[in-house]
Amino acid sequence: MIRKMYLAVMALGVLSVSCSDDDDAPVNPVSNLTIDIPNLEALGDDYVYEGWIIVDGNPVSTGTFSDVTFPKSFPVLESQLQSATTFVLSIEPSVDSDPAPADTKILAGDFSGDSAVVNSNLVADFSTVAGKFILATPTDMDDTNEASGVWFLDNEAAPAVAGLELPVLSDGWVYEGWAVIDGTPISTGTFTDPSMADSNAATSPYKGDAGNGPGYPGEDYLQNAPDGFTFPTDLRGQTIVLSVEPSPDNSPSPFTLKPLLHTIAIDAETHSTITMGAGPTQSLTGTVNR
Structure with a gap:
């Protein structure tokens, strides 16, 4: 009997150790x-970045972030991570009930071994963009403040034509013009087609009362100036920027992608075409490692 009890206790001990190892x-x-x-920049307060890996053709979230200090790491199921073919970075509402990625995807790249080089080419290729604009204030009847408006058109020959040569953007993105006045960017409005007026052509608080201006993107800074500014102003010596913005967007500043920029000469003439140069950020690149 004693021998049987001893063997039973030993068996129980072996079983206990085996279960512990499994646990x-x-x-x-x-x-x-x-x-x-x-060079990735922070978003407005209501939005976050979210990473995704594509596993068997399906997106799997790797987590969200709003702080843009890098590098940063995220725990992901090893089986999914090793099966992933592509990494995608999107912009999402900070409170988001949709489990799928938003249209606003900013970076993507395929894995090669344990790493992927990601870039912003899925937004658009900005390597061949070009831009022109004039200084004019067509929305009022006053000829003394013509340097207080910027319009993205080319009037070197009649009739005037669109001043911006831009690629079509992917879903979730829009263009936005800016006048950076004494270091503060003030929007000219958003648009997707450079041959048409921007989205606030009829509702801009800054334009004059004589009409909406030509059918191209642009703005007259004539009234209802933001705090700290006086309109009309003089845009000579200031900087004009074209950015690419996520849509929707609640940030008051230009987004990371800025394909065109020009600082206006102090002696620039009004109603004359001014050519823009390359902006500071025409594309974003990064690396992802697993």
């Missing part, structure tokens, strides 16, 4: 996904 082993092991995207 210690992770059922779903995770690995770190590390991303490094220099």
